[in-house]
Amino acid sequence: MSRKRRAAGLFLLMMSFLFGFYGIGMYWPEALPAKGVTVPIPLGTTNAQTIASLARSGVLPHPRLFHLAWALAGYPPMQAGLYEFRGRINQAQVLHRLIAGQSTPxxxxxxxxxxxxxxxxxxxxxxxxxxxxxxxxxxxxxxxxxxxxxxxxxxxxxxxxxxxxxxxxxxxxxxxxxxxxxxxxxxxxSLWAGRAPGLPLGDPYQALILASIVQKEGAPPAEQAHIAAVFLNRLRQGMPLQSDPTVIYALGERYTGSLTTSEMHVESPYNTYLHTGLPPTPIAMPGLGSLMAVLHPADSADLYFIAQGDEYHYSESYTQHLKQIQHYLQHAGGAGL
Incomplete structure (x- = not known):
């Protein structure tokens, strides 16, 4: 056999060995611990740091082969994310997930x-x-x-x-x-631009404040537009809103779960029993439903409401309101404005 043929054969043998080593190292699945492995890759992590983290976690038994495979792929960016690996997985699958950003949401x-x-x-x-x-x-x-x-x-x-x-x-x-x-x-x-006409609100921030009160009243979505109408009617007439959630907000950590008579008189610009108009800021994060309720309220002249579970009863006058309290609340229990 000539020297050239022996050299060619040796070269092919070496290449076969290298390709075999590469294939086994990259595609042979490794069994992970039963509980799996979680690897967070934070934003700003360098590629070298990513590979080192994966290697320390036991996901990459051959990090240099992994780096070679990544280089052969053209050095695509590996995405930040929370990566959870379970069962059996090979390094090629790990690389694919890192490049594709297939992380846990x-x-x-x-x-x-x-x-x-x-x-x-x-x-x-x-x-x-x-x-x-x-x-x-x-x-x-x-x-x-x-x-x-x-x-x-x-x-x-x-x-x-x-x-x-x-x-x-x-x-x-x-x-x-x-x-x-x-x-x-x-x-x-966006909602303010399409609001109903004639609202007693000067700007979007006032709408946000009132929506937060409607939200904290805790009414079912179907009742929010009517409750918003009650508060808006009170603003028009200069009546105090008399909303319990504003008092609870004013009390902060002092609130123990039920409002006492003395707590209802706590001095605070958030106490809408003592002060007319709106409190100085929102009292919570209003959802889309309460925002829409305030800016598109029900067509109603009501000034009062009472709640009995998920049932709400409204009235235009204080006399009618007292009758509803006697009828619905004194016998069954509930809350009212």
Whole structure:
């Protein structure tokens, strides 16, 4: 056999070995622990850091082969995300998932009627992969958020639109809240532009404040437009709104679950039993339904309502209101305005 043929044969043997090693290393599935492996890849993580994290987690038994495969693919960007691996998986599948961004969805939920402190609690309890650095804390958080572009009129309260907001590990909580603020701005100004005529509201912010009160009244969606009409009629006549949720907001952590007679007289600009007009800021995050209810209220002259479970009864006069209280509430229990 000639020297050239021996060299060619040796070369083919080496190439076969290399391709075989590459194929086994990249495509042979590895068994993962029964509970699986979770690897967070935060925003801003370099590709080298990503590969190192995957290797430390045990997902990549051959990180250099993985890097070679990634290079042969043309160095496509690997996406940030929360990656969960279970069962048996090979390195080629890991690479495909990283490039395609096939990560576990993460989202921050904001529920209609939540206050800013409720959203903060949700971030603390259920969003461990959000970066909470630079997120204002304490009693002045609503004011400081507004200074950072999350809120207006000096407060973030009421300005975060209830929805589910997707994110990946390393996203700042501040940026997610800013998205919620931009969404509320868009929805509020769109609804304000198409509002019903003759509303006793001077600007979109007043609509936001009243919508937050309607939201916190806790009525079923079908009743919100009628309840909004009651409050709007009271504003027209200069009557106090007399909404319990505003007093509860004024009490803050002092509220124990039921309003006492003395608490109903707490001195605060949020106490709508003592002060006419609207409170200075929203008292919660209103949902789309309560915003629409305020800007497109029911056609009604009612000034009072009482609630008995999910049933609501309305009246135009105080005399009629007292009769309804006697008929519906004194015998069965309930709440009323």
């Amino acid at each position: 993460l989202s921050l939920l904001i529920v209609p009627g939540w206050r800013l402190q409720d959203i903060y609690q949700e971030i603390h309890d259920k969003a461990p992969y959000l970066d909470q650095q630079n997120l204002p804390q304490g009693a002045a958080a609503a004011r400081y958020l507004a200074r950072q572009g999350v809120g207006a009129q000096g407060s973030a309260e009421g300005w975060l639109f209830p929805d589910s907001y997707r994110y990946v590990p390393g996203t700042t909580a501040l940026s997610v809240l800013r998205r919620a603020y931009v969404r509320m701005q868009r929805e509020l100004h």
